[in-house]
Amino acid sequence: MKVELYFLGTGAGMPSKERNVTSVMLGLLAERGVYWMFDCGEGTQHQVLRAPVKIGKLEKLFITHLHGDHLYGLPGLMSSRSYQGGDTPFTIYGPKGIREFVETSLRISDSHLGYQTTIIELEPEEQVVFEDDQFVVSAAPLVHRIESFGYRIVEKPQKGRLDAERLKSLGIAFGPLFGKIKNGEDVELPDGTKLKAEEFIGPMIPGRIVTILGDTQPCVHAVTLSKDADVLVHEATFAEHRKELAVMYDHSTAIDAAKTAQEAGVGTLILTHISSRYQGEEADMLRDEARTVHGDTLLAHDHFRFEIRSSRQR
Incomplete structure (x- = not known):
């Protein structure tokens, strides 16, 4: 069954002509008939208009942290969800403060939603934030200027094939x-x-593991959340020669991301949250740097899609 990442925005800080600010969708249409979104920067709903995804099928939104480039698109997205047929329950996960942001935005703008919304604020510790018979989602705090989380999505093992x-x-x-x-x-x-x-039944088939991290410096939880992941989505705001800026602003370089992926035993590393200083082919430098440490590295761009194959498909 197809599980896919779709990148709506891959820029850092401010939008540029090439990259909107951060948002990525996890497509679970075959498994649940829905999408899960991670972060919702300004302009995300405009990016959706040019993407093969539907806000009406959005079930969950996981916010990594409360900086504007990961958050400012949320009130508009929630309002548009009603107009695009979204009448099923919608759950938002994020750091403390996300409830106040959402409720204040909707109250002041007199927005009325046609669906039930649940907001879950995370504690600054490792925790399971969601679990059912298909998936387990856990979160843990990272190292950034404000509270920032990473998320680990684990698909539960599937029954083996009948002979x-x-x-x-x-x-x-x-x-x-x-x-x-x-x-x-x-x-x-x-x-x-x-x-x-x-x-007459083959061995259980391990589920897919996807890790999506918020803004962070290299840290222990970045590695533990990424352990043996099939794919890791990691910020790469700066090239290595700007390492001092990465440290100053609590971000990662492409090399930092690659070292985390290598230490955690990750399959594919996907770099995102690219500074606007890296335009066009300059951004390829980030990917090339990361590949010196972790060979299976890709550089995301807006509307980039990546299918996460199960062990059976592989």
Whole structure:
């Protein structure tokens, strides 16, 4: 089943002609029929107009921190969600202060939403913020000028594949017995032969792991949240020769991001939150620097999409 990242904005601080400010969508249409969004910088709903995503199908929004380039698009997005058929419950996760921001913005602008909204403010510690029978989402604080979080999205393991060919070779026709064995039930054939379900079902298939970090300097939680992730989305605001600026403003260089990915055993590293000082081919320098440490590195751009393959697909 297809899980996809879609980058609506990949810039840092201020929008530029090439990059809007930060927002990324996690497409879970096959699994849940919805999208999850991470951050919502100014102009995000305009980016949606040029993207194959629908605000009406937005189920959850995870805010990493309360700087404007990650937040200012939220009131408009929430209002537009009503107009675009969004009538299902909507949940917002973020640092303390997100509730006041949302409620004040909607009250002062006299905005009325046609759906139920739940706002969950995070504690400054490692925590599970959401779990159901499909996914677990955990969060942990990072190191930035203000409280900033990273999120780890883990898909729960899926049942192994049924060995249908082997069952057919035993003379078992497709039907109720197939379903029972697939559900893990042992069965007995008319001739008394007993079949153990575990012998006809492959091993559990590990779920996908996606890590999306907010603005941060290199830190322990950046590594723990990223451990063995299939894909890590990490800011790369500066090139390495601007390291002093990264330290001054509590950001990361592309090399910092690559070192985190390498230490955590990440599959693919995707760089985002690119300073407007890096335009056009200059931004490629960030990717090239990161690849000297972590070879499987990509540089995101606005409307860049990346399919996260399951271990079965790989």
